[in-house]
Amino acid sequence: MATQAAPPVYDEDTPRGFAFALAAYLLWGFLPFYMKAVAHIPALEVVAHRVIWSVPIAAVVLLLLGRTKDIRAAFKSPRTLGMGFITAALITINWSIYVWSIAAGRAVETALGYYINPLFSIFLAAILLKESLDGRQKAAIALAVVAVGLLAFETGGLPWVSVGLALSWGFYALCKKSLPVGPNQGFFLEVLMLTPLALGYIAYVEFNGVGHFGDTGMVDVLLLLGCGVVTAVPLMIYANGAKLLRLSTIGIMQYIAPTMIFFIAVFVFKEPFGTYKLAAFVLIWIALAIYTSSLLRSRRARQAAAAAAASGIAR
Template identity: 85%
Template sequence: MATRKAPAAYDEDTPRGFAFALVAYLLWGFLPFYMKAVSHIPAVEVVAHRVVWSVPIAAVVLILLGRTQDIRAAFRSPRTMGMALITAGLITVNWSIYVWSIAAGRAIETALGYYINPLFSIFLGAILLRESLDGRQKAAIALAVAAVGILAWESGGVPWVSVGLALSWGFYAFFKKSLPVGPNQGFFLEVLILTVPALGFIIYTEINGTGHFGDTGPADMLLLMGCGVVTAVPLMIYANGAKLLRLSTIGIMQYIAPTMIFFIAVFAFKEPFGPYKLAAFVLIWIALAIYTSSLLRSRRARQAAAAATAVNPPG
């Protein structure tokens, strides 16, 4: 299959794109309430149902979009399937940490992990893609490292929930860029690859009596089936919104979900928030403010360059 060229960064924000992205981030922001509702179910089982019930939703979306031929072409490409296998593994790790951390009363660490993620992504780009970093980006990364260090000092070990979420999502996004299919098609491939082990695990738990789908009442059954909706719908809404927004706008909007998770953790879940966590979050918020200023400065520079080119076209 011919490799699809990555689309150019969108040069203008659209109301439709903003609305799509906002809805997606709000849904992700409220997701901890849903994960808390299934916190009595083992995280592995919840993730298995997230996978299985996402498949029909993703399939219907592709049929409505008329993009099923992309999936058939992907099956004939070992490279595409190999990359999808990698991204499927990474998203499984990310979902597993997320589901477990909410159930374990560590939503604050979850919020911190997703705050760190954009900073880790630019660090990853500098290391693996040799992208240059300006002074503000370096300062933001340094502050994020300091924040992780404070939490490590407090807990006596690496804050693995925050670090694990940032690493798994950062590498997922990195490899996702190399997947030569659209985001909706890529998501379908990922959950389709994961369906066999997920179904196997669900069947095993139901046979040995430890499963929660058929034996613990209709409430658990509906909650587990709903895992597909809360997983697939925000991802696909976001995928369509991101195409209609500037990268810098997306970079700023991605703070919405972790901010909501933070307030839910502190005020709804009543998780402890001592001075060390406060210091870590202050450093992260400062880092994100610096990172945002770098994004905005880069956007203004591109706009100025485009305006100069329009006034004085080459040649």
């Protein structure tokens, strides 16, 4: 099978890419409000509807982009299907933890999980891909480990919401790199694979009279239908914006959503935020500042090397 060419890595940020990425992160930042609105519905049922109603949206996008051939080719490749099943399973775990945690009043832990995620991703890259870490990156990871340890000490156990979100999204992003299709096609492939399970689960709960699609009022129906919009739209906007931005810019912008979730959790949802959580977040914020400085330093080094190379060619 002919694989899709990898998207170019941009050395310059484009206004269009920035607008796309900002829109996606703002939508993700406000998502807790939507998840609170469906908090009375079991998390697995919400996730099932997120899957089902994402399919038509993703399909329309692929039709408009003229990329349906990529999906047909994917179904002829056992390797692509295998990786698709893995990424689909990981995103299901991530969505399930997220939906449950917001409904359970643990949005603060959700924010922490997404703050930890970039640090966990560079740790994975070092362990599995043998990428080298500089001193700042190692220090940032160490501070994140201390922050998780503080929360574990406070609660008497691992802060599984934060760790679960970071692990599931980190491995999802890693495996996604091995999926030989574009991000929009990959998302459609994932939700399409999950659809039989999602339909089966919804049929089961509706047959047993405990479902919320039609039996509990029009508001629930509309909210569940909207799960597809709030799931697919930000992902696809982000996928198109990321292609038009520097990797370092994306790395910095990814803090927007967890910061919004944090403020919503503390000041709107009024979740408890004691001394240990404050200390953990301070450590994470310091770690992210160190990590960001490493990103910026790497970018400046690449720019200097490119300028030197261009100067040499000009001579």
